[in-house]
Structure formats: structure tokens, C-alpha cells
Amino acid sequence: MIRHLVLFKLNDGVERDDPRVVEGEKAFRALDGRIEEIRFWELGWNLSDRPIAYDFAINSGFEDAESLRRYVEHPEHQAGVALWREFATWVIADYTY
Structure with missing residues (x-):
């Protein structure tokens, strides 16, 4: 199995309630169950206030490298x-893993 982690940092001046961000989150939430290669899918907003923290994360799993490539x-x-x-x-x- 392959774990695929993605950490997003919003650009300066962009907030979570920006309509573009709302649409982007909606698009990624919709992928679970729509792309057959996905074996594990979770995502969410960061809770930490540490300055090194990213803003949004996707944690996903795939059977193998070919499945990840297709995704x-x-x-x-x-x-x-x-x-x-x-x-x-x-x-x-x-x-x-």
C-alpha cells in the first residue's frame, strides 16, 4: 500500500471562507467514492496554531504506484x-506502509 500525504498552505491574504477555498475543499471532499483507486481517504483543516503548520491536509491510501498514478x-x-x-x-x- 502507498500512503499519499498532501499538506496545503493558503497563499497570503487568503482565508478559509474565501469562495475559491470553499469550492476547492468541496471538490476534494467529493473525490472519495468517485475515484475507484482510492483505498483510504481523509482530509481536514489544521487545528494547530504553530507557525510551521500547514492549513489543510489530505491523507489517502492506494494499492500500488500504478493506482496512485491513475488517481x-x-x-x-x-x-x-x-x-x-x-x-x-x-x-x-x-x-x-
Whole structure:
């Protein structure tokens, strides 16, 4: 299994209630159950007030590297990425478990 972690940082001046952010979150929440490669899916807003903290996280699981690749290339995933690109940056980590 492969764990796919994504941590998002909202751009300066962008708040969680920004309509673009609301739409971006909605797009990623909708992926669970819509992309068959997803084996595990959770996401949420950061609760920590530490200055090094990111704002939003997705924690997901995939059967293998090929399944992860298909997810990354899936049109609905790419549509969500296009939304987030407008107001955030992110980092990822993929590892086996």
C-alpha cells in the first residue's frame, strides 16, 4: 500500500471562507467514492496554531504506484488541483506502509 500525504498552505491574504477555498475543499471532499483507486481517504483543516503548520491536509491510501498514478491523472483530481493552484501551495509525501 502507498500512503499519499498532501499538506496545503493558503497563499497570503487568503482565508478559509474565501469562495475559491470553499469550492476547492468541496471538490476534494467529493473525490472519495468517485475515484475507484482510492483505498483510504481523509482530509481536514489544521487545528494547530504553530507557525510551521500547514492549513489543510489530505491523507489517502492506494494499492500500488500504478493506482496512485491513475488517481493523480484522473480528470476529477486534476480539476481539484486546478482550483487549489489559484490560492495555495502544497507539499506531498508518498511512502509504502
